[in-house]
Amino acid sequence: MDVANGASVAAAAPPAQNGERDEAGGYKLKFCTVCASNQNRSMEAHLQLSKANYPVISFGTGSLVRLPGPSITQPNVYQFNKTSYDSMFKELREKDEDLYTRNGLLNMLNRNRGVKWGPERWQDWQVGIPRLEHTSDRGYDGTEGGVADVVFTCEERCWDAVVDDLHNRGAPLNRPVHVINVDIKDNHEEALVGGRGILDLADSLNKAAKEEREAAGSAAFDIGSATSRASFDERVPEIVGEWQERWPNLPATWTLAWF
Amino acid sequence: MATTPQLSVPDQIRQLQDARKLVLSDVSYYPQVIQATLPIIGPSAQVEFRRWGAEFLSEAFATPAVPLGQKETLSLLVLETLKLLVEDPNQDVVVLRSVIQTAASVYPLALRWIINNAYDTTTWDRMTVIKTRILRIWETAPPTVRICCIKFAQRVVLAQTPSVNPEPRRGDPLDISLLMIPPNHTVLEVPSLEAEASGLLDRMLGVLQDNSSDALIVDATLNTLSILIRARPGTSNRILNAILNFNPLKLASGPMTPKIKVIVRSMEKTTRMLLTHLSRRDSRNPHVGRIHQYLERLMQARAEVFDGASRKRAHVEQDGLDAKRQRMAALPQEFQIPPMAAGPHSLADVFSLTSNEGLKTFDVSVVPAALAAKISVTTIARIDPKLLDRVLNGVRDRLTALYQVAQQADNPETASLDVEDDDDYEPDYYAAEDNEQILNKLDSSEPSSSNRELQKPAVLSNFALPTFKLPPPPALNPDQAAVVGQGTVTRVFGVMSTLDEPASKKTKAGINRLAASSYDKDSWLTIITRLATRAPAGLNDVSVKDEHNSASASRINMSNSIRESLYAYVLDDFRKRIDIAVSWLNEEWYNDRVQQIAASDSARDVPLHYDKWALRMLDGFLPYLHAQDRVLTRFLSEIPDLNAAILGRVKTLCRDPTLVSLALNSLLYLVMMRPPVRNLALDAVQDIWKEYDEARPMAGKYLTKWRPGFLEAQQQLENGGGTPTGPQTVAAV
Structure with missing residues (x-):
């Protein structure tokens, strides 16, 4: 099924997806990735988006950071915003290096500690508070204002949690935000595929946003003539629909919400 | 920086970005920076500057980092x-967007x-012009x-x-409302604002x-409505009616x-x-019933629209490597049992294995019973037993799946409306750790999307098993209660005897000490003594009035049996445990006082226990006392109330000549140290002098x-023909 995912985009998308993409100038949408624990799916997507030089921040919507333990009933549980990836890495290596190497946790945490300090919880995020203390995070440039244009969630319930939370906050900032769910199974392989899918979608969205801004000048809408080119916001459903054709196994949901 | 035309546009933007970074790090610079940049970003500036400026302003008025007063x-x-x-x-559209966003943030401040x-x-006129303009372009804008x-x-x-x-919360821009406008305001008219x-x-x-x-407009509208419905009750009816009549x-x-x-979607x-x-958010809202109905209808309609797609996807996902798939593969392939689709199900749905819509809607009850029986028997006789097993298991699996769904809906608040299983993920509604673990299990078991589709409220409402409640245990009768109570008391004493004696004298906590703040021996003793004295207080006197009430009689037994246990416990080792006796008797004395005061209003009698x-x-x-024991002295000096009867018992000690000095010294201690009972104690000494010849020398001393004149009076009394014994004995010694 991975073969089907994104097969037709392979030629269109920039090829250098394993490494850093060359610095491409111009307008950049600000992205935010969200999964349950801000560990696997959102962090893989965070990494891939930051490698493509997008401003990106990431969060988890769970109440606690949960990582698999030696058995289903013994998960490793951590607090959001309080424990760094680095300390989790060291703790698990101490506990059972063999086990956590085999199940990929150490590898994941090692990747994460190279991306940012630690998992952050969506519900505790104060939208619009400057994030100047995050300078060492990957994808920091552009996120200093503490807002995002597009939120990618990696699971339906995270999308629900995000939208519900935005209702709770009451939209005090008057800033529109596209919330898009890309359903990714929570394992390392799928996270990698999902991250590529999200990057592909981000590229398509950013292309449209860039085009909108390049079409500078008058909107001239209220003197009669209809606008020739559709704006970024209204193109989003179409872009998501086209993307869904390319990535049929990553079911997507979109809404336009408010910060 | 505004007057440096030689700089290129990107360079100037870079400078502006630096200014922005400055205010992000310290919002108190906003006034200066905004004032400095306004000329650069004004209406005649190049589009790049207008875009940057409008975005900058929208950020400044949106960020919660700047206090409301400063924003105003x-x-x-x-x-x-x-x-x-x-x-x-x-x-420019991009500029316009940011300007309108800024205006939305500024409007309540201007008001x-x-x-x-x-x-x-x-x-206010400026604000009104902006408002009018925005509302005018609303319909025609992109x-x-x-x-x-x-x-x-x-x-x-x-x-x-x-x-x-009713009182606006300070600092919350969402709470600036019509309530803040005084009725006699010179500029603002409440009715016309409300009408607008x-x-x-x-x-x-x-x-x-x-x-x-x-969708863009619909979503943008829907996603602004929550705060209106919640915080502006006057709007909620109209909004909900509009939503409930909307067909997405x-x-x-x-x-x-x-x-x-x-x-x-x-x-x-x-x-x-x-x-x-x-x-x-508001489960008591009168509209909740309608909301639920609407959601159920929506779920049904959605299932019809997306059924094909989701079923296809479910099959695709089952091609993975999970265990379920392997089991399926081992089964004969000629007959598929489709997984339950989303939406509510009737019992018939659970047993329907055909996908033929015509067959599904066929009402079997129109077939005469005899004919139906004949058909069934012939069919079952001919059917391949393997196939029968398989479909039975299929139905059983469906029921198990539905049952598990019902089991998971353990929160009654959300269960009725929990349109996605995902909602329990929202941590605000669940704090318990075991839920976390359930979620962990769910996470790692990777539910297929078909499973997820099953976890719907509609299913729950149709299939939730009725709650089973254990019948309440039979009520204890008073005797049983007394026996059980006695058992409890015995156990507490048992626990207490296993506890170590406090290693060292604890420092006194003074007035801040608590009766029982730890689980050490002292605390248990305090609890027991209070159980004995205070717990049934007030119940006892009822039973005194009503002697035929056996229930209260057994309660008396209860507290008295605790007393008996305490008594036995102290006597077991009275030299060590005399302080327990003292604190117990203090409790008894205190309780007697309290009961007397309480009873004094109604002029009742209360049973007194202290004496x-x-x-x-x-x-x-x-x-058991011997001559060297100090326990008596201590006991007498520490119990809260002494009377003639108690001292009378002390007197009897003098029958044993070896204990005379013990008895008299204890009394002397009282004379010296407890002035309120001095006379009582001296009376006792006097009685000893009179009654026990062996004690006379010491008592006389x-x-x-302490009572000068007594001996002389006695002497005179005897000389005058009183009791003959005393003086001679004194003389003899």
């Missing part, structure tokens, strides 16, 4: 610029300003600007309707009433292009999320000192 002052600076920018008919500064009509107009209108409605909070808000709300809801298929699936009847699929999910959110148990205690250990 800042708003006075920028209104003119905003007005000029928004009025330009050729304005608050004019409320408190009615003289400043210039400012969608990306229109959504911002909708948001602006929402803020106007919010500001111009009465808030749910009402009209704007109608315009906002128009998109739902027209059943628009423009209208487009689905036509051909489904990828874009339309996204749009339909988006509007359906956005509507559903808003309603779910509302009914969860009785003090005497019993004394009687209990007196026979004390009496000479």
Whole structure:
């Protein structure tokens, strides 16, 4: 099924997806990735988006950071915003290096500690508070204002949690935000595929946003003539629909919400 | 920096970015930076600067980092610029968007300003011009600007309707409302503002009433409504009616292009999320019933629209490597048992294995029973037993799956409306750790999407098993209760004897000490003594009045049996445990007083325990005393009340000549150290002098000192023909 995912985009998308993409100038949408624990799916997507030089921040919507333990009933549980990836890495290596190497946790945490300090919880995020203390995070440039244009969630319930939370906050900032769910199974392989899918979608969205801004000048809408080119916001459903054709196994949901 | 034309546009933007970084790190620079940049970003500036400036202003007035009061002052600076920018008919769309966003943030601030500064009509006029302009372009602007107009209108409605909070919460921009406007305001007229808000709300809801298929506009509208419904009760009826009459699936009847699929799904999910959110936030809302009905209908309709797609996906996902798939593969393939689709199910659905719609709707009850029986028997006789097993297991699996779903819905608040299993993920509603672990299990078991589809409220309402409640245990009769109570007391004593004696004398906590703040021996003793004395207090006297009430009689037994246990416990080792006796008797004495005071109003009699148990205690250990024991002295000096009866028992000690000095010294101690009972004690010494010849020398010595004149009086009495014994004995010694 991975073969089907994104097969037709392979030629269109920039090829250098394993490494850093060359610095491409111009307008950049600000992205935010969200999964349950801000560990696997959102962090893989965070990494891939930051490698493509997008401003990106990431969060988890769970109440606690949960990582698999030696058995289903013994998960490793951590607090959001309080424990760094680095300390989790060291703790698990101490506990059972063999086990956590085999199940990929150490590898994941090692990747994460190279991306940012630690998992952050969506519900505790104060939208619009400057994030100047995050300078060492990957994808920091552009996120200093503490807002995002597009939120990618990696699971339906995270999308629900995000939208519900935005209702709770009451939209005090008057800033529109596209919330898009890309359903990714929570394992390392799928996270990698999902991250590529999200990057592909981000590229398509950013292309449209860039085009909108390049079409500078008058909107001239209220003197009669209809606008020739559709704006970024209204193109989003179409872009998501086209993307869904390319990535049929990553079911997507979109809404336009408010910060 | 405004006057450096030689700098290129990107360089100037870079400078502006530096200024922005400065205010992000310290918001107190906003006034200076805004004032310095306004000339650069004004209406005649190049589009790059206008875009940057409008975005910068929208950020400044949105960020929660700047306090509301400061924003209010800042708003006075920028209104003119905003007005000029928004009025330009050729304005850039990107600029316009940010300007309208800024205006939405500024509007409540400007309203608050004019409320408190009615003289400043210039400012309010500017705001009014901006508002008029925004509301005028609302219908004709491109969608990306229109959504911002909708948001602006929402803020106007919010500001111009009465808030749910009678006292506005300071610092919350969402709480600036009509309530803040005094009725006699010189500029603002409450009724016309309210009417304007009402009209704007109608315009906002128009998109739902027209059943628009423009997902961007519909979503943008729906996602602004929650705060209005929650914080502006006056609007909620109209808004909910509009939502409940909206059909987000209208487009689905036509051909489904990828874009339309996204749009339909988006509007359906956005509507559903808003309603779910509302009914969860306010489960007592009178509309909740209608909301639930609507959601159920929506789920059904959605299942019909997306059924094909989701079923296809479910099959695709089962091609993975999970265990379920392997089991399926081992089964004969000629007959598939389809997984349950989303939506509510009747019992018939669970047993329906055919996908033929015609067959499904066939009402079997029209077939005569005899014929039906004949058909069934023939069919079952011919059927391949393997196939029968398989379908039976299939149905059983369905029921198990549904049962598990019902089991998971353990939160009654959300269960009825829990349209997605995902909701329990929202941590605000669940705090318990075991839920975390359940979620962990769910996480790692990777439920297939078909399973997830099953976890729907509609299913729950049809299939939730009735709650089973264990019958309550039979009530204990008073005797049993007494026996059980006695058992409990015995156990507490048992626990206590296993505890170590406090290693060292604890420092006294003084007035801050608590009766029982730890689980050490002392604490248990305090609890026991209070159980004995206080717990049944007030019940006892009832039983005194009503002697035929066996229940109260057994309660008396209860507290008395604790007393007996305590008594036995102290006597077991009375030298060590005398302090327990003392604190117990203190409790008894205190309780007697309290009971007497309580009973004094109603002139009742209360049973008193102190005297009785003090005497019993004394009687209990007196026979075992020896001459060197100090325990008696201590006991007498520490118990709260002494009377003639108690001292009478002390007197009897003198029958044993070896204990005379013990008895007399204890009494002497009382004479010296407890002045209130001095006379009582001296009376006792006097009696000893009179009754026990062996004690006379010592008693006489004390009496000479403490009751001068007694001996002389006795002497005279005897000389005058009184009791003959005394003087001779004294003389003899």
